[in-house]
Amino acid sequence: MENSFLSADETGKKSDFISACRNEQHSRVPVWFMRQAGRSLPEYKKIRGTGSILEAASDPERAAEITLQPVERYGVDAAILFSDIMVPVHSIGFGIEIQPGIGPVVENPFESTEDLKRLRKLEPEIDVPYVGETIKILSQECPVPVIGFAGAPFTVASYLIEGKPSRSLEKTKALMEQESEIWDSLMNQLSDITISSLNHQIESGASAIQLFDSWAGLIEPEIYEQKVFPYSKRVLSSINNSRVPKIHFGVGTQPILHLIAAAGADVVGIDSNTPIDTARAKLGNEIAIQGNLDPEICLQPIEIVEKAVSEILTLNNNNFGHIFNLGHGVLPDTDPGVLSHVVEMVHSHKLPERKDG
Numbered sequence: 001m002e003n004s005f006l007s008a009d010e011t012g013k014k015s016d017f018i019s020a021c022r023n024e025q026h027s028r029v030p031v032w033f034m035r036q037a038g039r040s041l042p043e044y045k046k047i048r049g050t051g052s053i054l055e056a057a058s059d060p061e062r063a064a065e066i067t068l069q070p071v072e073r074y075g076v077d078a079a080i081l082f083s084d085i086m087v088p089v090h091s092i093g094f095g096i097e098i099q100p101g102i103g104p105v106v107e108n109p110f111e112s113t114e115d116l117k118r119l120r121k122l123e124p125e126i127d128v129p130y131v132g133e134t135i136k137i138l139s140q141e142c143p144v145p146v147i148g149f150a151g152a153p154f155t156v157a158s159y160l161i162e163g164k165p166s167r168s169l170e171k172t173k174a175l176m177e178q179e180s181e182i183w184d185s186l187m188n189q190l191s192d193i194t195i196s197s198l199n200h201q202i203e204s205g206a207s208a209i210q211l212f213d214s215w216a217g218l219i220e221p222e223i224y225e226q227k228v229f230p231y232s233k234r235v236l237s238s239i240n241n242s243r244v245p246k247i248h249f250g251v252g253t254q255p256i257l258h259l260i261a262a263a264g265a266d267v268v269g270i271d272s273n274t275p276i277d278t279a280r281a282k283l284g285n286e287i288a289i290q291g292n293l294d295p296e297i298c299l300q301p302i303e304i305v306e307k308a309v310s311e312i313l314t315l316n317n318n319n320f321g322h323i324f325n326l327g328h329g330v331l332p333d334t335d336p337g338v339l340s341h342v343v344e345m346v347h348s349h350k351l352p353e354r355k356d357g
């Protein structure tokens with residue numbers, strides 16, 4: 001299926017989000033929030049059901065409705081598919097559960113060569129047909145572009161190896177440094193799975209994709225460059241449709257920002273510790289930037305939120321290549337009213353006409 005949100009010049013169907021991804025002229029700063037779906041919204045809790053998020057995500061009608069909820073509530077400029085980065089590896093039977101309040105838990109974590117046999121190629125139409133079906137429903141019903149996504153091979157590998165959420169990533173670091181061959185095979189297999197998953201989402205109608213390498217900033221820059229970067233680069237360069245913008249995001253990536261861009265991103269997602277002007281000084285003005293309001297600030301009094309939003313808009317200096325977002329995902333205790341207010345504030349900031357045409 002053709003995705004319908006190409007740039008204004010291509011279809012006449014205008015999207016500020018797609019224009020900003022391409023650093024093209026538009027009048028209003030686009031905004032969406034990572035983890036905007038399925039978090040604190042009362043309407044989500046109502047239809048979420050009691051099973052695992054993996055069950056809710058595998059029901060296309062319900063997953064499409066959850067994806068649309070933040071679009072309707074906040075008026076954001078993009079929707080992100082309701083799914084999870086662990087869906088592809090779960091679907092091929094690696095033995096993953098997503099436990100409420102914890103996150104992905106692996107019954108038998110990845111340890112040795114033997115475990116490579118538990119991975120295989122992803123056949124999206126057979127393994128995750130519901131992802132395609134959800135996006136097809138959204139192509140009809142969603143008024144704004146739908147962002148498909150995947151976890152980058154490194155971040156997914158870290159969950160498979162650690163077995164549960166971890167911020168020290170000790171086992172992952174040990175494997176990548178001491179078992180080079182196993183690491184390469186694991187990363188190659190995960191890259192293939194990620195590529196199939198993203199291309200399937202694009203073929204089903206996703207208008208942009210985001211590669212989440214959430215924990216890329218937890219390893220040393222030199223190690224990132226040798227052991228992680230080549231695989232993310234392969235993933236991003238294997239996207240079949242060159243017109244679909246590619247967003248590449250991680251937390252704590254300031255020291256490796258040039259590599260996050262060089263992996264093949266059209267948009268670099270930055271966290272809240274990397275001021276936009278610092279990111280631009282490193283990356284230049286051609287590449288678009290997404291971010292970066294601190295999600296913790298959204299728990300503060302509204303005046304503090306307003307000040308932080310204005311500061312980001314000021315630092316952006318009316319650059320067209322900016323998509324307003326948080327520096328990481330929406331925190332579960334966030335008042336939805338605060339996010340609606342952020343959207344109003346961002347939208348009320350008008351961009352001037354581009355002088356260079």
Ligand code: 1CP
Nearest residue numbers: 035036037038053081082083084085102103165212214329
């Ligand atoms: O807006 C959305 O919520 C869209 C759907 C979405 C996305 C984009 C979910 C649903 N998960 C994700 C991506 C995801 N999942 C990432 C990348 C983004 C990020 O860095 O936050 C990561 C690291 C995960 C793994 C994961 N799944 C965690 C984090 C664990 C950790 O290490 O801290 C958690 C808590 C989950 C469960 C999950 N995924 C999604 C939801 C709504 C939930 C909560 C559980 C539930 O409601 O049952």
